[in-house]
Amino acid sequence: MRPFKQLLRYALGSPLLKKKFGGLATDIAGFKDFSVKIPLTTLEELVAEKMSSGDPYASRLCENGAALVTLQLEYDTETRLYIALSRQDLKRYAEALRRCWSLLGLGKGDGVAIFDYGTSPVSYLASSAFTPYLSQGAADALGCLPICNDGVANMSQRAVEILKFMRPQALFIRSDCLEPFSIESERQLGRLSGYTRALVVTENEGCLPKAEQDAYEKRLGLPVYRLLRIDAGMFLAMECPECRLFHSWKDLYYVESVTRAGDDVDEGGQNYLAITNWFARVCPAVRYLSQVKGSVYSAGCRRGPADIRIAA
Amino acid sequence: MRKEVEQGRPDGKDTWPEERLRGFQFRKIKRVLGHAYQELPFYRRRFDAAHLHPDSVKSFHDLARVPTFTKKEVLDEMKKKGTFRTGMETFNSADQAVLCMTSGTLGTSFLYLPKRWRSLRGDSLARAYWWGGLRAGMHMLMAAPAWHSLAVQESRVIERLGATCVIPWGTFLPRFAENFLTTLVDTRPDFVSMFLPMLYALLAECRRRRMEARLAFDSVQYLLIVGAPMTPRSREQLKEELGVRDIFEGLGNPEGLTAMECSFHRGHHIFADCCYVEIVDPKTGALLPAGKRGNVVITSLIPYGTLYLRYDSEDLGEILPHACECGRTWPLMEVYDRRTNTVEVAGKEIVPYDVRLCLDDFPELIGVPFAVVRGEKSAPYLKLLIQRPATGDPYGLGARLRALLRQRLQIDAREEWTEELPERWKGVAVIEEKDWGTPRV
Numbered sequence: 001m002r003p004f005k006q007l008l009r010y011a012l013g014s015p016l017l018k019k020k021f022g023g024l025a026t027d028i029a030g031f032k033d034f035s036v037k038i039p040l041t042t043l044e045e046l047v048a049e050k051m052s053s054g055d056p057y058a059s060r061l062c063e064n065g066a067a068l069v070t071l072q073l074e075y076d077t078e079t080r081l082y083i084a085l086s087r088q089d090l091k092r093y094a095e096a097l098r099r100c101w102s103l104l105g106l107g108k109g110d111g112v113a114i115f116d117y118g119t120s121p122v123s124y125l126a127s128s129a130f131t132p133y134l135s136q137g138a139a140d141a142l143g144c145l146p147i148c149n150d151g152v153a154n155m156s157q158r159a160v161e162i163l164k165f166m167r168p169q170a171l172f173i174r175s176d177c178l179e180p181f182s183i184e185s186e187r188q189l190g191r192l193s194g195y196t197r198a199l200v201v202t203e204n205e206g207c208l209p210k211a212e213q214d215a216y217e218k219r220l221g222l223p224v225y226r227l228l229r230i231d232a233g234m235f236l237a238m239e240c241p242e243c244r245l246f247h248s249w250k251d252l253y254y255v256e257s258v259t260r261a262g263d264d265v266d267e268g269g270q271n272y273l274a275i276t277n278w279f280a281r282v283c284p285a286v287r288y289l290s291q292v293k294g295s296v297y298s299a300g301c302r303r304g305p306a307d308i309r310i311a312a
Numbered sequence: 313m314r315k316e317v318e319q320g321r322p323d324g325k326d327t328w329p330e331e332r333l334r335g336f337q338f339r340k341i342k343r344v345l346g347h348a349y350q351e352l353p354f355y356r357r358r359f360d361a362a363h364l365h366p367d368s369v370k371s372f373h374d375l376a377r378v379p380t381f382t383k384k385e386v387l388d389e390m391k392k393k394g395t396f397r398t399g400m401e402t403f404n405s406a407d408q409a410v411l412c413m414t415s416g417t418l419g420t421s422f423l424y425l426p427k428r429w430r431s432l433r434g435d436s437l438a439r440a441y442w443w444g445g446l447r448a449g450m451h452m453l454m455a456a457p458a459w460h461s462l463a464v465q466e467s468r469v470i471e472r473l474g475a476t477c478v479i480p481w482g483t484f485l486p487r488f489a490e491n492f493l494t495t496l497v498d499t500r501p502d503f504v505s506m507f508l509p510m511l512y513a514l515l516a517e518c519r520r521r522r523m524e525a526r527l528a529f530d531s532v533q534y535l536l537i538v539g540a541p542m543t544p545r546s547r548e549q550l551k552e553e554l555g556v557r558d559i560f561e562g563l564g565n566p567e568g569l570t571a572m573e574c575s576f577h578r579g580h581h582i583f584a585d586c587c588y589v590e591i592v593d594p595k596t597g598a599l600l601p602a603g604k605r606g607n608v609v610i611t612s613l614i615p616y617g618t619l620y621l622r623y624d625s626e627d628l629g630e631i632l633p634h635a636c637e638c639g640r641t642w643p644l645m646e647v648y649d650r651r652t653n654t655v656e657v658a659g660k661e662i663v664p665y666d667v668r669l670c671l672d673d674f675p676e677l678i679g680v681p682f683a684v685v686r687g688e689k690s691a692p693y694l695k696l697l698i699q700r701p702a703t704g705d706p707y708g709l710g711a712r713l714r715a716l717l718r719q720r721l722q723i724d725a726r727e728e729w730t731e732e733l734p735e736r737w738k739g740v741a742v743i744e745e746k747d748w749g750t751p752r753v
Contacts, residue, residue, distance in 0.1 A: 056498040070478040072495050080481070080494045109405045118456030118463060119481050129410045129430050130458045132470035132477055140408045147411035147422075148458035150483050158413070158459075161420045165396040166411065 003278060004028040011284040013062030016049055017041075021286075035256060040274055040289040043232060047077045056082045060283045067282045068133045071119060073231045074204045083234065083283045090134045092279035093234050094125040096252050097138040100227055100238035103247055103303055104170060104198065108143035111168035113196070115159045115177050117151035121229060121236065122172050122202050144169075153177045156184035163195040164188075171196050172227065175203040182220060193222040200238075202227040205291045207312050228312060230292065233275035233285040237310055240303050246294075247307040252278055255308055256287070257295045271295065273310065319448040320473035322439040325585055326640040333641055337584055338372065340613040345369055345378070347402075347615040354389065354399035355621060376599050380592065380609055380624040383414070386421045396422035401618040409617065412461040414566050417652070422618075423566050425464055429617040433461075433570070434468025436586040440572035441469050444560040445534035446503045448474030453492075453501040455484050455510075461566035462538070466505065475503070484539075486513035493517045493528060500531035507539035512679045515553070519702050526555040535559045541648065541665050545672040546679055547577070563647050565627075567620040568612030571645055579632040579644030586613050589645060591631055592624070603633040608647060626651045628663060653742045656690040657723045664741040667696065670716050676704035677713070681733050687745045693724035697743065700729045 008028065011017045024037045050058040058081060061067065067084035075081055085093065106112060114123050124130050126146040127137035139146040147166060149159050151174045159181050163171065173181060178201055185192055192199075199216070201208045201224060208216075208226050216224045228237040228246050235253055237246035248255055254276035273294045277285040294312030299305060328336070345366035348355035359365065362379050369375055389398040396411065397403055401424040409426035446452060452470060456479045457463050470477050480495035482488030484507045493514050496504070506514075518525045535556055542550075542561050551559055563571040563580045568587045571580035582589050590599055591606040600606040608629040612620045629647035636644055649663040656662075664684050671677040677698070685695035694717065700706055706729045717725045733743075 068476050070476070070499060072479065072481040072491060074481050080491065080498065082478070082495075082499065111411075114458075117481070117483055118458035119479055119483075123458050124456060124479075126458075127410045128408065128467075129425065129427070129464045130456065130467060132467040134467075139410070143406070145405075145409055145411060145424075147413070149413075150457055150459050152483065152485065158420050162413075165390055165394070165422060167395075 004034055007276070007278060007284070007286065010062060010281055011286050014060050014284055016046075016059035017284060017286060019059075031254070034254075034276075035258070035287075038287050040258065040287045041285075042289045043075065043077065043081075043291065046081055046232065047079055050079050050081060056080075057084060057283055060285075062284065063282050069131060071124070074117075074120070075232070081232065083232070083280075085234075085280075086282045087133050087135065089234070089280050089282055090125070090131065091136065092252060093121065093236075094134055094137050094141070096234075096236040096249065097121065097125040098141045099247075099249055100236055101138045101142055101144065101170075103238045103240055104200065104225065105241070106142055106144055106169055110142075110144045110170075111166050112139060112144045112146045113159070113162045113166060113168040113171045114146060114148045115151065115155070115171060115173040115181060116148070116202060117174075118148055120151065120174070120202070120204075121231065121234070122227065123148045151177060153180040156180040157188075160184050160188050163192070168196050170198045170200055172200045172202055175201050175206070175208050178208070178216065182216065185220070191221045193220075196222070198223045198225060198241075200225045200227050202229055204229045204231050207292065228292065228310070230273070230275055230288070230290045233288040233290065234277050234280045234283075235275045235285075235290075240301055240309075242303045243301040243309065245297055245301070246310040246312055247301065247304050248310060250306070250308055253308070254278065255296050255310060258289070260289070273312065320438055320442060322442050326439070326581065326642050328641055330641055333584055334372070337588055337613070341372075341375060341588060341611060342366070342369070344611065344613055344615050344619060344621060345375075348619060348621050351402055352399055352619060355619075357399075373599075375588075375611070375622070376590070376592075378622045380597060380622045382624045382626055383416065383418050383421060387419045390421065396424070400620070402426075402616060410458075410464060412464060412566060413459050415460070423461055425461060425617045429614055430464050430468050432614045432616070433586055434465040435472055436583050437465045437570055438469045438472040439583070440560075440562055440570065441473060441503075441505075441536065443572060443574050444503070444536045444562075445558065446473050446475055446536075450475045450502040450533075451499065452477045452503040452505060453496060453499070454479060454505045455482075455492075455507075457483050462564070484510045486510065486516075489513035489517040493521070496528055496532070502531060502533050503536070504529075504532050504534075505536045505538075508537045508542055509540060509681070511535070511537060511550070512681065515679065516702070525553050529554040529556055533557045536562055538562045538564065541668070543665075543669050543672045544577070546668075549672075549675065549678045563645070565610070565625060567623050567625065568610045568614075569608070569625065571647075574636060574638045574640060576636055576638045578634065578636050578638075579646050581636065581640055581642040582631075582645050584642045587611065588613060589631065589643075590622075591629060594651065600630075602631040602643075605630045605648070607651060608645075628654070649741065653684075655684050655686045655694070655742065657694045658692055659690065660721065660723060662694060662721060662723065666721055667694070667717070670713065670720055671698070673716055674704075674709055674713065676701045676709060683733055683741060683743045685743050685745050693726055694721075695745070696725060696727040697730050697733065698727055699733055700731060 046058040066086035237248040297309040407426035570583035588611040590609040608627040632644040682698040
């Protein structure tokens with residue numbers, strides 16, 4: 001069980017995590033043991049920690065010297081939260097985005113448009129040009145050409161211009177921009193399918209409901225997929241065009257579906273997703289309890305036979 | 313230890329003797345001309361139409377024979393072709409590259425920016441941040457408007473200078489001032505890079521929180537401001553209010569211009585390693601000497617990605633006739649406004665910067681957002697919309713402002729005080745009367 005040992009070794013460098021499970025983490029025998037012994041970390045806990053300690057990283061920061069890029073997170077909480085990333089963290093986080101893009105079928109020569117803020121991981125992990133110390137963004141790795149429009153809903157007109165003049169293979173769009181964009185594109189472009197192949201709707205700790213997704217597919221005349229962000233856990237998962245479940249990757253994340261109290265749930269049960277991030281060294285995320293209801297399915301999709309699958 | 317402190321120190325190009333600098337620039341110009349002619353159909357056509365071969369350009373004076381073009385022509389070309397690829401760019405699908413955009417009322421144009429462009433322009437820009445006080449190990453607050461080429465360059469600057477960075481959630485619009493201010497207070501950066509209207513939005517947010525701006529900016533040593541011109545008075549007032557060591561103003565555009573103040577603040581040094589600037593008469597296209605206002609024409613010296621060659625930015629500016637006391641030889645320039653923001657009042661051409669200079673004579677109005685209301689015809693008096701200041705009696709101020717405008721610009725004015733102005737990236741300089749309704753003046 002080397003990954004646990006490794007994870008806990010550096011996670012205990014974080015004052016918050018040391019306080020939470022410093023004495024419990026010596027002998028983790030396996031995933032089950034990990035889930036039993038290691039307590040969940042909630043958003044509320046991070047907020048409370050930040051407010052009491054005054055530390056912007058909510059006492060999560062370890063390896064302070066390696067922190068090169070700090071990002072304020074998109075949470076509408078009483079106080080703002082941050083993550084810090086090292087070169088290595090950025091590289092692995094961008095690898096998660098690369099796999100999302102890859103699952104969608106994006107590859108060499110494809111244009112990729114992003115209607116989101118530059119501060120969203122969907123944007124800043126897309127290209128090494130957007131983020132300092134990111135050696136290779138998803139677009140660099142796949143040979144795609146990215147463009148970012150910013151995430152302000154009234155920039156829908158410009159998003160339409162991007163589609164007109166770039167014809168990207170996919171448009172990644174914030175869920176709160178989807179409706180204004182749909183109205184604008186219907187007004188100017190008619191059917192979207194002549195301008196792009198798919199929309200990918202993204203949201204932090206939330207998912208476009210299935211019924212709305214279906215309605216937009218019908219209305220816009222092209223596939224609408226979802227990309228799941230859990231920013232406090234530096235987590236990304238992409239809805240598979242084939243099995244329509246979210247794919248995630250065992251070497252990057254350990255995903256559990258648990259009750260708010262932390263109890264495990266059987267496969268297929270609906271509960272909350274808890275994320276353990278294997279790569280984040282500067283701000284470790286260990287059993288971060290998200291607000292996303294979801295369940296974990298076994299691997300088995302043709303598009304990624306070894307991938308973890310999530311229904312959310 | 314010494315090596316770490318010196319990381320990113322710029323070379324000595326900015327103090328080269330004028331002759332050496334001009335020789336360096338001319339070689340670069342020849343290179344981009346040749347590249348444009350050989351590789352870029354947009355320029356090849358224009359050269360051929362002007363019966364001009366790059367080999368016949370033997371001096372800076374000859375360069376003026378290369379036809380200028382404006383954003384409208386780029387947009388027309390895009391519309392005609394139905395793609396962002398106008399033939400102004402060296403496109404290679406094997407490149408690591410991004411597409412960025414320009415903002416503006418005319419429409420969106422695109423810039424194809426490969427990694428080599430980012431390296432050259434970013435390394436050039438690193439000099440500006442160095443002048444502004446950014447050093448290895450410092451913590452910088454920046455925004456991430458990834459649609460804009462500045463974000464692409466800034467990410468390189470940070471790497472080059474060995475700084476770390478913090479990025480607030482959102483973008484450079486006043487509605488995100490709360491996030492920016494919280495980030496400032498929480499993470500205590502040493503250096504802040506920001507659009508001027510956003511800085512004023514931060515000050516408004518400080519007032520809303522009843523927080524002293526000096527306290528919020530306690531950790532900040534230097535500010536680098538772009539996006540709108542800052543008047544000398546507003547700089548002094550901001551320095552005092554924020555308690556920072558210095559505030560620098562950068563000028564630039566995605567098409568090629570980089571210019572930056574040094575600590576003497578006598579104008580903006582044109583970054584001669586990446587761009588060449590001319591000032592032309594907007595009516596005749598003739599070159600204007602230093603000290604004369606005209607349209608700013610830019611030639612990028614970077615032969616990668618989208619290339620702008622004698623691009624008429626339609627900004628109103630001038631090359632300043634004086635040398636800078638800092639000893640750097642890179643020429644000084646000033647940009648006052650977009651030419652399209654010119655308003656004709658009683659037969660005089662007024663730009664919002666002229667008004668800003670007057671507003672900033674009143675401490676209560678320094679940095680307060682305002683707009684000039686423009687009708688379809690020349691107006692007998694200047695119509696102003698001014699955001700109601702946090703303190704002071706606006707009506708008393710109005711009377712004093714009108715008197716000052718009459719004295720300085722020899723025009724009459726009427727002002728209307730408003731709670732807020734429309735939200736735009738760089739603030740709002742001019743509002744068309746039809747878009748605002750007839751102001752109650």
